[in-house]
Amino acid sequence: xxxxxxxxxxxxxxxxxxxxxxxxxxxxxxxxxxxxxxxxxxxxxxxxxxxxxxxxxxxxxxxxxxxxxxxxxxxxxxxxxxxxxxxxxxxxxxxxxxxxxxxxxxxxxxxxxxxxxxxxxxxxxxxxxxxxxxxxxxxxxxxxxxxxxxxxxxxxxxxxxxxxxxxxxxxxxxxxxxxxxxxxxxxxxxxxxxxxxxxxxxxxxxxxxxxxxxxxxxxxxxxxxxxxxxxxxxxxxxxxxxxxxxxxxxxxxxxxxxxxxxxxxxxxxxxxxxxxxxxxxxxxxxxxxxxxxxxxxxxxxxxxxxxxxxxxxxxxxxxxxxxxxxxxxx
Ligand code: SF4
Numbered sequence: 001x002x003x004x005x006x007x008x009x010x011x012x013x014x015x016x017x018x019x020x021x022x023x024x025x026x027x028x029x030x031x032x033x034x035x036x037x038x039x040x041x042x043x044x045x046x047x048x049x050x051x052x053x054x055x056x057x058x059x060x061x062x063x064x065x066x067x068x069x070x071x072x073x074x075x076x077x078x079x080x081x082x083x084x085x086x087x088x089x090x091x092x093x094x095x096x097x098x099x100x101x102x103x104x105x106x107x108x109x110x111x112x113x114x115x116x117x118x119x120x121x122x123x124x125x126x127x128x129x130x131x132x133x134x135x136x137x138x139x140x141x142x143x144x145x146x147x148x149x150x151x152x153x154x155x156x157x158x159x160x161x162x163x164x165x166x167x168x169x170x171x172x173x174x175x176x177x178x179x180x181x182x183x184x185x186x187x188x189x190x191x192x193x194x195x196x197x198x199x200x201x202x203x204x205x206x207x208x209x210x211x212x213x214x215x216x217x218x219x220x221x222x223x224x225x226x227x228x229x230x231x232x233x234x235x236x237x238x239x240x241x242x243x244x245x246x247x248x249x250x251x252x253x254x255x256x257x258x259x260x261x262x263x264x265x266x267x268x269x270x271x272x273x274x275x276x277x278x279x280x281x282x283x284x285x286x287x288x289x290x291x292x293x294x295x296x297x298x299x300x301x302x303x304x305x306x307x308x309x310x311x312x313x314x315x316x317x318x319x320x321x322x323x324x325x326x327x328x329x330x
Contacts, residue, residue: 007302011100012292015299023294027051030297036072038293039064041081042232043254043285048076048293055258057232058084058130059145059325065089066322074297075304078103078284082304083134087314090306097292099302101284103131105217108187109166111135117163121183124161127152128317131189132166134306138313143321146170146216146231148330153178155324169193173216173223191282192217195250199272200225203248207269210246213238214271218250222271226250239263252282 006013017023028051031038039061040052049055054064058081065073065085072093075082080103082096109132118126118139128140129149137143144152153162153174164171165185169192175182192215200222204212213235214226223229228238232255239247239259249256250271259268273280296302306314
């Protein structure tokens with residue numbers, strides 16, 4: 001099997017790694033040697049978070065990707081995030097430890113279908129959540145994140161008609177918060193739709209002093225139970241400013257690593273999902289491992305590329321988001 005076939009089949013190039021190597025030291029050495037930067041999403045494994053130069057959510061990572069001076073960006077996240085980095089830094093080499101680190105939410109909105117959907121609403125402006133493909137961003141007027149979605153919508157005139165995609169749960173929450181009537185695309189994230197109201201209710205009964213905090217990608221009935229709703233960064237900040245000692249956390253479980261680091265002594269309980277394995281890990285995010293990260297930095301493969309016409313079209317809505325966010329001090 002040649003390298004292209006191997007990448008196509010597995011998403012990464014498997015190679016024997018000397019078991020005596022200290023991967024943390026090796027990654028650090030390669031990073032300096034190649035002038036590379038590692039950006040990691042909060043949903044990555046703790047080891048990857050600990051070796052990253054920047055850890056954040058979609059907005060923070062986009063901002064970092066836009067200003068980095070590095071020659072190589074290793075994006076420890078999922079494919080659409082690496083695409084965003086490529087759109088903002090087209091001359092840089094963007095690597096993703098596993099090319100098959102995709103996203104169920106991005107997959108729930110195929111660009112050719114969204115294009116037809118958009119044609120039904122010619123006088124509407126299109127706002128898309130950053131968790132979507134580069135092609136979808138290229139069909140949008142403004143991109144947003146869960147941190148700034150409400151403010152982006154509020155920055156537009158009240159009579160402006162808006163299509164919001166691809167996440168229907170985030171869209172409904174934004175519509176409720178802003179009082180706007182948004183046309184929603186029917187997409188969702190499999191991780192955030194998995195939480196069980198019944199199990200959360202029981203957990204709250206067992207931990208009556210715990211604050212229940214949730215990401216706006218969760219379904220409305222789960223959000224209705226929350227003491228606080230916010231982006232991943234918003235949730236992290238809330239755990240720091242809150243006087244509560246216990247938190248039930250309804251989002252991907254990777255964020256708990258940073259919550260524990262920032263709040264020694266406080267207790268974080270992952271909200272229980274509906275499934276039997278009782279895990280709410282994102283299977284796409286968790287495809288990345290320290291070993292794959294090391295190999296991709298060493299061999300500079302897999303690389304994420306985006307067609308130049310898509311880069312041009314997708315850059316504008318991301319830049320609009322970054323401008324609005326900067327104006328609002330987000
Ligand atoms: S948690 Fe959901 S939205 Fe985030 S990468 Fe995984 S599937 Fe996509």
